[in-house]
Amino acid sequence: MSASVLYYPHIEIADPKWLKTALLLWDNVYRIVPTTYAPADDDDTKRAVDAGHVRPVTLEKPDLQGIADDFRGFLQALPDLPAGLEPGGEVSQLHPEKVDATLYPLLDQYAQGGSKGGWIELPSEIVRGYMFYLSAKVAERRQLHRCTDSKYSYAISTYFTEEANFDEYLYNRESPGFYASLILQDVLPINVEGVPMDHILRVAQSSRDERLIFRNELQRFTDGLRDCRSKDHAETVLNDYKQDLLRAKDNLKRAQGFLGEHDRGSLLTMGAPVALTAFGGLVAAGVDPFDLLTLSSSLLLGAMAAYTDFSRATAASANPYGASYLVSLEREFAGTGNFPAFDRYLEEFVND
Numbered sequence: 001m002s003a004s005v006l007y008y009p010h011i012e013i014a015d016p017k018w019l020k021t022a023l024l025l026w027d028n029v030y031r032i033v034p035t036t037y038a039p040a041d042d043d044d045t046k047r048a049v050d051a052g053h054v055r056p057v058t059l060e061k062p063d064l065q066g067i068a069d070d071f072r073g074f075l076q077a078l079p080d081l082p083a084g085l086e087p088g089g090e091v092s093q094l095h096p097e098k099v100d101a102t103l104y105p106l107l108d109q110y111a112q113g114g115s116k117g118g119w120i121e122l123p124s125e126i127v128r129g130y131m132f133y134l135s136a137k138v139a140e141r142r143q144l145h146r147c148t149d150s151k152y153s154y155a156i157s158t159y160f161t162e163e164a165n166f167d168e169y170l171y172n173r174e175s176p177g178f179y180a181s182l183i184l185q186d187v188l189p190i191n192v193e194g195v196p197m198d199h200i201l202r203v204a205q206s207s208r209d210e211r212l213i214f215r216n217e218l219q220r221f222t223d224g225l226r227d228c229r230s231k232d233h234a235e236t237v238l239n240d241y242k243q244d245l246l247r248a249k250d251n252l253k254r255a256q257g258f259l260g261e262h263d264r265g266s267l268l269t270m271g272a273p274v275a276l277t278a279f280g281g282l283v284a285a286g287v288d289p290f291d292l293l294t295l296s297s298s299l300l301l302g303a304m305a306a307y308t309d310f311s312r313a314t315a316a317s318a319n320p321y322g323a324s325y326l327v328s329l330e331r332e333f334a335g336t337g338n339f340p341a342f343d344r345y346l347e348e349f350v351n352d
Contacts, residue, residue, distance in 0.1 A: 011032065044197045084349035175306035182271075
């Protein structure tokens with residue numbers, strides 16, 4: 001499992017608390033930064049940059065060569081455009097100095113209408129979808145997992161990393177497999193406002209072994225979810241994996257010292273392919289995969305979308321860039337039992 005993640009879909013990390021939390025699990029956070037752009041970072045992010053733990057990805061020719069055509073080819077190959085990418089003949093105008101929230105300055109080479117009064121004119125489908133596509137391709141070339149602080153970006157990016165391996169009927173409960181979210185409630189702290197970044201980095205270094213073990217157990221568990229073929233076998237194997245994952249989680253919490261045994265922290269979510277037989281092995285027979293299923297007091301699982309062809313879905317160990325993470329610091333999701341409706345966010349993107 002990769003020790004680093006690519007942050008998406010923006011350049012600036014909006015919340016320094018998020019960065020502190022992410023660095024307690026991963027060694028480095030990468031982000032795509034054009035060479036002509038200086039991120040408007042807060043002091044904590046600057047400290048992490050100076051320490052080498054927030055790193056730029058400089059786009060190279062292989063990153064950009066033909067990617068606009070590849071993206072258009074991706075759209076043209078779809079049997080139906082998802083509602084969230086319907087162009088409708090619209091053209092969006094973006095200023096190179098003010099496109100951080102949506103696209104990067106390098107996109108001016110893909111403009112269809114050139115520039116107008118200093119603004120870049122881009123087709124709306126590029127504005128709406130290009131960054132998700134680009135982040136997936138950049139992560140693929142560098143074998144990085146991806147991580148975001150936006151629950152909507154986490155859900156929608158699935159459509160691109162899974163290469164649109166879904167159709168309109170996302171809720172096909174008879175599918176052999178699903179893209180699902182595995183949610184852990186109490187791994188990482190949420191109240192780190194007053195903790196100096198230097199202390200966060202020292203704790204991350206001192207808990208390096210525990211972080212590695214936890215990440216490896218998380219990958220082993222999600223790989224098992226993908227590879228289940230027999231319900232009887234799944235019940236034994238996956239419950240064993242689950243116990244190893246929970247043990248590694250508790251060891252990491254103790255090593256870092258921010259959370260007590262019963263404390264609820266930030267929401268850590270990992271997206272992964274899950275076989276239908278895995279749902280049967282982890283919970284009672286007849287369960288609806290689209291319900292949020294409780295696997296333990298701090299571990300939950302719920303499907304986001306049914307695959308059109310589950311044989312094309314690849315586990316994180318074989319396809320690191322396909323693994324996407326959400327670290328959410330929204331307090332209403334911490335310890336309240338109210339969780340993001342990831343399946344609904346994706347369904348709205350596909351079908352509006």
